[in-house]
Amino acid sequence: MIVATLGPDGNNHVLVLGRYLATRGLADAEVRFFDDFPTAFAALVAGEVDQVLQCTAHFSHADCVGRYMHRVFPVDVFVAGSHPLVLLAQRDIATPRQVARQPATRYYTDLSGFAEEIDAPTTVAVAEGLLEGRFEAGICARQTLEAHPDKLRLVEELGPALDVWVLYGTEPLSDAHPLVV
Secondary structure (H helix, E strand, O other), rough: OOEEOOOOOOOOOHHHOOOOOOOOOOOOOOOOOOOHHHHHHHHHHHOOEEEEEEOOOOHHHHHHHHOOOOOOOOEEEEEEEEOEEEEEEEEOOOOEEEEEEEEOOOOOOOOOOOOEEEEOHHHHHHHHHHHHOOEEEEEEEHHHHHHOOOOEEEEEEEEEEEEEEEEOOOOOOOOHHHHOO
């Protein structure tokens, strides 16, 4: 079985997929990472992967559901927490004017004190931008601060996001399946 999700390694999709596969006894499944969900869903329809895992909070979720209606179907659903999240800033910038965030995280805290909000595709991209100096502040995984306390400082602890996750396949569940109401 080949299961796909959003990469890169270290993001919440990878974290949750690993937990899912371990919990379901599928630790030997092959995993493929994609740069975006439209490409992952296209691979599913083409038979290149068997399933795709997506968080319903991801900004492309509604588009993928609509675009692949009647060709891709939910086959499992569950709730899982993300990496603990934080709002970080560059250590040497006392008052950051810009903040980067993955669109799903835009309401996790009050960002009105920043003059500019910058969209990033993943929280991993936010962390990379902070470390490269492209972003002054951003919402990303706490592990970024733990790995780079010399470059970053904590602005606010946000904790893990608890989200609904959907596993998609190409065969619909039967009407008798317990997930179908």
